[in-house]
Amino acid sequence: MDIESPPLLRDTPKPQGERRGLVIVHTGTGKGKSTAAFGLALRAVGRGKTVKVYQFMKVPSARFGEHRLFERLGMPIEGLGDGFSWKSRDLEHSAELAREGWARAEATVRAGEHFMVVLDEIMYPLRYGWLPLEPVLACLRERPPHVHVVLTGRNAPAELVAVADTVTEMTLIKHHFQAGIPAQRGIED
Secondary structure (H helix, E strand, O other): OOOOOOOOOOOOOOOOOOOOOOEEEEEEOOOOHHHHHHHHHHHHHHOOOOEEEEEOOOOOOOOOHHHHHHHHHOOOEEEOOOOOHHHOOOHHHHHHHHHHHHHHHHHHHHHOOOOEEEEEOOHHHHHOOOOOHHHHHHHHHHOOOOOEEEEEOOOOOHHHHHHOOEEEEEOOOOOHHHHOOOOOOOOOO
């Protein structure tokens, strides 16, 4: 490891633009997309802001770690799906759930009552063709100016990347599954 001197001067100019709602995308094949979105949600709630989380692939009865914590904080989180496609018994039903879920999520974004709306794992129904991309892009473009929207999932479409203000691609470098270590509660749930 090379040792660096800490910077003594700011190396980027201070932004002068107006504060407004952002579209933030967390994508890529690495872990941490949902975790990063939940971190933003917690940061907002910590500042007294209202946040709503929609999870497009989780079932409404899911009780993962984030559900338990968000419930304690009074932060609404809603599962919209019936699990990942390999767990689905009826893919047309899964697509129908995604469309119904999008209608609820879109209404929330457009209503402007939340500081932040998280659309967790929305890339899956987009990629599978369960949701058309254009209505999602239109909602993002037409949302109230103060609403932040965070979208997660692998392989974000180029059109969504173009609309977004911030895009982070999580890259897999090493994963414990590769060494035969199973998922850990509290890490991957």
